[in-house]
Amino acid sequence: MEILVLLKQTFDTEAKVTVKDGRVVDDDVTLVINPYDEYAVEEALKIREAHGGTVTVISVGGDRVDEALRRALAMGADEAVAITPPENADEFVVANLLAAWAKGKSFDLLLAGNVSVDTGAGQTALRVAELLGMPHVAAALKLEVAGGTATVHRDAEGDTEVVTVSLPALITAQQGLNEPRYPSVPGIMKAKRKQIARLTAADLGVDVAPKTAITSVYQATQNRRNRMLGG
Amino acid sequence: MARNILVVAEVRNGQLRPVSFECIAAGRAIAEGGSVTAVLLSQADVDGSELIARGADRVVLVKGEHLKEYTPDGWLSALQQVYLAEKADVVLMGHTGIGRDLLPRFAMRNAAGMISDAIAVKLEGGQVVFTRPIYAGKAYVTQIVTEGLIVATIRPNNVAALEADAGRSGDVVQSEAAPVDLRTVVKEVVRQAATGVDLTAAKIVVAGGRGVKSAEGFKPLYELAEVLGAAVGASRAAADAGFCDYALQIGQTGKTVTPDLYIACGISGAIQHLAGMSASKVIVAINKDPEAPIFKVADYGIVGDLFEVVPLLTREFKALLG
């Protein structure tokens, strides 16, 4: 099983979100692997343990994504790839970068998160599947692969659908899929020695302009009555 | 600029979903003289007149044996067929289980920009501007599609639907979807024994946390939900502890809900939980700890034991609602 995991680095869910000069400030924020993508990494490792093969993790982002990729390597991934995004890369651009790298590399399975917990469009992974001409199953709660087919229990608005899909396919992880492992000390040591390949859009021959633009960013305001009633 | 709008309408449990009417209203607001067409993929028993009454100019009913159950391949191919025939400038759908699964691929198939989970849509200087939450509602962005086809999903309960007007008229046409190879096959659907009210679109949500203590402890919450016509939700701690299914989890790594009324029972109000419900219109919190952070975001707080307060509320509402 050759498995590729699409991994996004996101704000820690505890992080305070501050908007300054029309941007979300990220300087002092702790960044983590998007929690859903951590499930995807864990699932990839479990499948490799059962069926053999390799796990590659890929992320589009600046220098700081190396931390997230290194954590995935410490969990046990074999290889990591970082792609530097061009300015104002929206989901359309990010998906094009990811698909350009994956194209022709004959992965059996692509795993991704259901949604990112920060910008949360939930488009990127499904766009990649479309670009690669692959079927997809989103929001997996349980995944089994055998003989070129995956059987997925997926969350469909609270109901559980049992779906089969022929591989290669892209599957996104929903919470409940598994319990991600912590990196072991030997895993962390091993990960330190691994190279993270870094590529640019030009390296991949991708030259696409974003299709969307953000025109303003503002902070949420709260206006609650805060009235206590007799218990 | 006149825009032709295509709204992908949805049926759940034999009923058109309110978010489909909300999408029609959103479409009307940005059509600038263009038409609003609603498309229904293989919903044999719906005649489409309700979509006209809610503001659509036309309805396309697409039939096909392979459309009965949602599959990405089947529905995408059928939607693409209608989109090309209707020459739409904008495609809208609810940010529902199907909407979020279908539209990203549809957008990519047409090399289009897409705005996910919009909570507002308006015209500004002739441009279609969407508002969407980021960081699970801690901040918001306004966003536009800069060129070509505009694709968007609209979050349920945020855009007001138009009042039904039985006097409106419009064409309802049928079309046949071309067959297509389905690479995913739905083997089985296990329905959850919930109240039957869809959590993300519910007008009222009764949510339980670790304070509910057990699966059995959710029973009074279901009873209250039943009386109110509400959906039942949960905190992650409740789902982690196995009191309920993860499908009920609300928060940053769960569902986002924006009901008119959110009743939090035995939930402390962790930041990740607030991320999924803090945009609710009215928040009521029941917690035995007066210092619980949930009270800071609540409109009405009740300090007390949920096992006393919730059944009391159920009785009161039952009496009130008759």
Ligand SMILES: Cc1cc2nc3c(=O)[nH]c(=O)nc-3n(C[C@H](O)[C@H](O)[C@H](O)COP(=O)(O)OP(=O)(O)OC[C@H]3O[C@@H](n4cnc5c(N)ncnc54)[C@H](O)[C@@H]3O)c2cc1C
């Ligand atoms: C107009 C606009 C301008 C932007 N400008 C920039 C910019 O200049 N720089 C910048 O860094 N970001 C920018 N972004 C954000 C960036 O486009 C998104 O973070 C990215 O497209 C992923 O979308 P999402 O966060 O909504 O992830 P989702 O679509 O919700 O993620 C779903 C899944 O897709 C996969 N995935 C998502 N993103 C990545 C990724 N980056 N690498 C690998 N896998 C991924 C993961 O598996 C993830 O769980 C911009 C966004 C917009 C809309």
Ligand SMILES: Cc1cc2nc3c(=O)[nH]c(=O)nc-3n(C[C@H](O)[C@H](O)[C@H](O)COP(=O)(O)OP(=O)(O)OC[C@H]3O[C@@H](n4cnc5c(N)ncnc54)[C@H](O)[C@@H]3O)c2cc1C
């Ligand atoms: C990456 C990450 C993602 C997360 N995502 C989510 C998410 O999506 N959603 C989510 O909810 N959490 C999420 N969490 C977990 C979150 O941090 C909290 O742990 C969780 O929300 C706590 O749930 P709770 O309020 O039910 O439990 P607790 O914090 O244990 O609170 C229980 C409350 O019940 C009250 N109580 C006890 N008994 C009674 C009684 N008889 N009557 C009345 N009140 C009573 C107590 O006073 C207490 O306030 C996430 C955490 C992380 C790290």
